[in-house]
Amino acid sequence: xxxxxxxxxKIELDYLSEKIPNTxxxxxxxxxxxxxxxxxxxxxxxxxxxxxxxxxLDSEVLSKFKNLKFIFLRCVGFSNVDLKYCKENNIYVFNxxxxxxxxxxxxxxxxxxxxxxxxxxxxxxxxxxxxxxxTLRGVELYxxxxxxxxxxxxxxxxxxxxxxxxxxxxxxxxIKNGAYNFxxxxxxxxxxxxxxxxxxxxxxxxxxxxxxxxxxMKRNAILINTARGEIVDTQALYYALIENKIKGAALDVxxxxxxxxxxxxxxxxxxxxxxxxxxKFFFIQKMLQLxxxxxxxxxxxxxxxxxxxxxxxxxxxxxxxxxxxxxANNLVLI
Ligand code: NAD
Numbered sequence: 443x444x445x446x447x448x449x450x451x452k453i454e455l456d457y458l459s460e461k462i463p464n465t466x467x468x469x470x471x472x473x474x475x476x477x478x479x480x481x482x483x484x485x486x487x488x489x490x491x492x493x494x495x496x497x498x499l500d501s502e503v504l505s506k507f508k509n510l511k512f513i514f515l516r517c518v519g520f521s522n523v524d525l526k527y528c529k530e531n532n533i534y535v536f537n538x539x540x541x542x543x544x545x546x547x548x549x550x551x552x553x554x555x556x557x558x559x560x561x562x563x564x565x566x567x568x569x570x571x572x573x574x575x576x577t578l579r580g581v582e583l584y585x586x587x588x589x590x591x592x593x594x595x596x597x598x599x600x601x602x603x604x605x606x607x608x609x610x611x612x613x614x615x616x617i618k619n620g621a622y623n624f625x626x627x628x629x630x631x632x633x634x635x636x637x638x639x640x641x642x643x644x645x646x647x648x649x650x651x652x653x654x655x656x657x658x659m660k661r662n663a664i665l666i667n668t669a670r671g672e673i674v675d676t677q678a679l680y681y682a683l684i685e686n687k688i689k690g691a692a693l694d695v696x697x698x699x700x701x702x703x704x705x706x707x708x709x710x711x712x713x714x715x716x717x718x719x720x721x722k723f724f725f726i727q728k729m730l731q732l733x734x735x736x737x738x739x740x741x742x743x744x745x746x747x748x749x750x751x752x753x754x755x756x757x758x759x760x761x762x763x764x765x766x767x768x769x770a771n772n773l774v775l776i
Pocket of ligand 1: 519520539540542546591593594595614617640642643646668669670694695740741742743744
């Protein structure tokens with residue numbers, strides 16, 4: 443089986459080169475795969491593709507691979523794959539669920555603490571020799587309310603940690619599974635001091651947090667998004683922040699990140715950027731100047747331990763694809 447691995451990091455190259463079964467013919471590429479990626483003709487007959495979230499597998503890209511049977515996502519989310527096209531063309535899609543529930547949940551709190559304790563400003567004040575305890579005063583997580591949107595594998599870990607900090611928790615999900623304090627979204631937005639987005643991107647959650655949703659939040663609310671950028675309307679968030687309608691935002695994921703996250707600087711002159719993404723980029727650049735905003739380049743998952751689990755699960759997915767008729771794990775789509 444010939445597999446093309448895109449967006450391959452060094453740790454992945456080292457690990458996969460050593461452990462991949464010798465029945466597999468792997469080809470590793472550093473770059474992402476999307477409609478502007480150059481693909482040498484000799485690779486177009488591959489049996490499988492393996493990508494991370496930054497690749498975009500729409501029908502234009504997928505239709506180039508006439509022999510494609512499998513997609514091995516090295517991530518949980520699958521909003522970057524045209525599943526309808528895959529279903530119509532009998533392409534099996536695997537993801538890597540549960541590789542990093544605690545990993546991402548820990549990062550939610552890294553962001554919450556960094557913002558609420560003003561850690562970047564504190565470091566800056568030491569560098570500038572201008573230390574002012576009045577401007578560096580933070581707030582506590584203890585006894586505040588954490589609102590969790592999406593009580594799945596990661597959301598449940600966020601709730602556990604929130605309880606450890608002595609926080610009250612409000613939960614919102616379309617499926618009310620488990621003994622959590624479920625409320626309607628409006629109530630969560632109105633009552634939470636911290637709001638953590640942990641639902642997948644789909645047609646229902648695209649821009650779920652828009653101008654109207656943000657207008658319902660408390661003035662002291664801190665919004666944390668580690669799920670997918672498109673769940674939050676970037677422009678509405680920017681205006682809410684500069685008009686002090688909410689207190690702060692921490693985003694590990696941003697709209698159009700497949701264009702930005704590889705190289706922010708390069709993308710300043712990126713001619714192939716869609717107009718819509720240029721507009722998002724404008725507001726993201728402006729948000730980066732705000733002291734109450736943290737933006738990171740989709741690294742919540744990125745620990746050594748989680749990366750190894752992703753690769754282990756990917757290898758299992760590859761092996762089980764040989765036995766597909768006996769039932770395989772982690773199939774997003776059959
Ligand atoms: P999961 O499938 O276990 O849980 C998602 C939960 O969201 C489910 O309980 C589901 O019912 C709920 N949900 C679905 N639609 C909803 C809606 N309209 N409103 C509210 N809730 C809704 O997924 P997970 O493993 O917890 O991951 C959640 C998301 O986190 C992934 O889809 C992915 O986008 C993102 N993620 C990000 C990183 C990162 O590095 N930043 C890493 C892993 C996952």
